[in-house]
Amino acid sequence: MLAFDGSSLSRFAVLTLGVVLVAACVTDLRTRRIPNGLALFSAVAGLGFSWMAHGAAGLVSSVTGVMIGLAIWLPFWWLHMMGGGDVKLFAAGSAWLGPAGAVEAALLAGLCGGVLSLCYVIRRHGARHTLIRLATAIDQPQLLREPSRAAWDDRIPYALAMAAGVAGAARWPGLLW
Secondary structure, X not given: OOOOOOOHHHHHHHHHHHHHHHHHHHHHHHHOOOOHHHHHHHXXXXXXXXXXXXXXXXXXXXXXXXXXXXXXXXXXXXXXOOOHHHHHHHHHHHHHXXXXXXXXXXXXXXXHHHHHHHHHHHHHHOHHHHHHHHHHHOOOHHHHOOOOHHHHHHOOOOHHHHHHHHHHHHHOOOOOO
């Protein structure tokens, strides 16, 4: 959906999306929160860009991308495995990508999130403890969940993975298929 065709509109769109993703990552790293206004701005800008670039069909594609982005990540928020800001950021980024881009970005974000989570757990608990815990989790996967909500004070800044997925899908559409 977001085409890098070299036009002024395309360059402005890429710059806008890039600034939003960087701002989300910076605020998530600093405060472990993503401002609602940032996600709202990104969604409205993505919808507007799609409409300006592709007309009504672009707007429909953009709205569908938002709905798919929400459908993919909302269950993780419901299960307390991810923050709401991360879900909103991804859905807003999906407005720029359309439905196929949203699916591809989700796969990329999941891959990046897995690496980020593994690095985070190794840093927090050490490599030996992490490997033992992962080996044990093959038979008992519930051991991978955080033990209590108090542990949420030290949450992973998952906006990094979401931003990487959205940026990767925007920059290299069709990368995974």
